[in-house]
Amino acid sequence: MKSVEEFERVPLGFFPTPHEPLPRLSEALGITLTIKRDDYSGFGGGGNKVRKLEYLMAEACKTGVNVVITTGGHQSNHARMVAAAARKFGMRPVLVLRGNPPASWQGNLLLDKLFGAEVQFLDPDGYFTQIEGAMQAHADAAVAQGETPMIIPLGGATPLGALGYVRAVEEMAAQLAPSQTPAPDFIVAPTGSGGTLAGLHVGTRRYWPNTRVIGVSVSAKADWFQPRIAGMAQDCADLLQWPQQWQPEDIWIEDGYVGQAYGVPSDGGIAAIYQLAQLEGVLLDPVYTGKAMHGLFSLVEQGRIPQGSRVTFVHCGGSPALYPFADRLLEQ
Numbered sequence: 001m002k003s004v005e006e007f008e009r010v011p012l013g014f015f016p017t018p019h020e021p022l023p024r025l026s027e028a029l030g031i032t033l034t035i036k037r038d039d040y041s042g043f044g045g046g047g048n049k050v051r052k053l054e055y056l057m058a059e060a061c062k063t064g065v066n067v068v069i070t071t072g073g074h075q076s077n078h079a080r081m082v083a084a085a086a087r088k089f090g091m092r093p094v095l096v097l098r099g100n101p102p103a104s105w106q107g108n109l110l111l112d113k114l115f116g117a118e119v120q121f122l123d124p125d126g127y128f129t130q131i132e133g134a135m136q137a138h139a140d141a142a143v144a145q146g147e148t149p150m151i152i153p154l155g156g157a158t159p160l161g162a163l164g165y166v167r168a169v170e171e172m173a174a175q176l177a178p179s180q181t182p183a184p185d186f187i188v189a190p191t192g193s194g195g196t197l198a199g200l201h202v203g204t205r206r207y208w209p210n211t212r213v214i215g216v217s218v219s220a221k222a223d224w225f226q227p228r229i230a231g232m233a234q235d236c237a238d239l240l241q242w243p244q245q246w247q248p249e250d251i252w253i254e255d256g257y258v259g260q261a262y263g264v265p266s267d268g269g270i271a272a273i274y275q276l277a278q279l280e281g282v283l284l285d286p287v288y289t290g291k292a293m294h295g296l297f298s299l300v301e302q303g304r305i306p307q308g309s310r311v312t313f314v315h316c317g318g319s320p321a322l323y324p325f326a327d328r329l330l331e332q
Contacts, residue, residue, distance in 0.1 A: 165199025
C-alpha cells in the first residue's frame with residue numbers, strides 16, 4: 001500500500017484550508033454543520049481544482065508539456081484554474097468552452113482572459129459530440145508547431161487528479177484529531193465531472209469508513225455519474241494499492257437540484273446563496289456550491305440527513321461566477 005505523499009505533486013495551494021463550524025446555520029437546520037473551505041485554496045482564484053492540478057501539473061512538468069488544453073462551461077472554475085496553472089509553469093493554455101461567444105467577459109471568463117488563455121467556444125447543442133475532436137485538433141496543431149501538448153479532461157477528473165481529494169480527507173482527519181472531534185456522518189459536495197467525489201470516496205474508505213459521501217449533481221443524471229465515479233475511485237485506489245472496491249450503487253448522487261440546466265442558476269440555489277451569506281457571511285456561487293447547498297437543505301428537510309447528524313460541506317469555490325449573474329441574483 002502507498003501513501004498519497006509518494007506521488008509527485010507541485011505545490012500550488014495554501015493547505016490545509018480551514019475547516020470551520022457554521023453555528024447559526026447548524027441551529028437553523030438541527031444538525032452540526034461544518035464547511036471545508038477549499039474556496040480558500042488560494043492559487044489562481046482558489047477552488048477544489050487546485051488539489052487535482054497539483055498532481056496533474058506535476059505530470060505535465062515531468063513530461064515537458066508546453067501547451068495545456070482543457071474544457072468546461074462558460075463559468076468553469078476548472079478552465080480558469082488550468083489557465084492559471086499553465087502560466088505558472090510557462091505553458092500556453094487553450095480552453096474549449098461550451099457555449100456561444102459571450103456579449104461581455106465576466107466572472108471566470110474575465111479571469112481566463114487575464115491569464116491569456118486561447119479560448120474557443122462550441123455551440124452547446126453540439127458540444128458533447130464535438131469536444132473530443134476539438135481538443136485533439138488543438139493538440140495536433142501544437143505538435144505540428146513543434147510543441148508538446150497535454151489534454152486535461154473535463155474537471156480534471158482522472159484517477160491521478162482524484163488523489164487531491166484523498167489527501168483532502170487525510171487533511172480533514174488531521175484537523176479534527178487534536179480536539180478528538182468525531183468524523184462527520186456525511187460529507188456533501190457538488191459534483192460536475194466526478195473527480196472530487198471519487199477522491200472523497202477513496203479517502204473516506206481509508207480514514208473515515210463510517211462517513212457517507214453525498215454528491216449533489218450540478219450537471220448530469222445519477223445513472224451517468226455512478227459508474228463513472230465508481231470506476232474512477234477504483235482506479236485511484238488501485239494507484240495507491242489500497243484494497244477497495246466500488247459498484248455504481250455505492251455512489252450516492254442527488255440529481256434533482258440541477259435546475260433548468262448546468263450553468264443556469266436555480267431558485268433553490270439562489271435561496272441557499274442568500275441564506276449562507278446572511279447567516280454565516282459565506283459566499284457560494286450559482287453554478288456549483290449554491291445548488292449543492294440547496295441539496296443539503298432539502299435532504300435535511302426530508303429526513304434523509306437525520307436531525308443531529310454531523311455534516312461537512314466541501315466548498316469547492318466559484319465566487320467569480322456570482323458576478324455574471326448579478327441581475328438574476330437580484331431578482332430573488
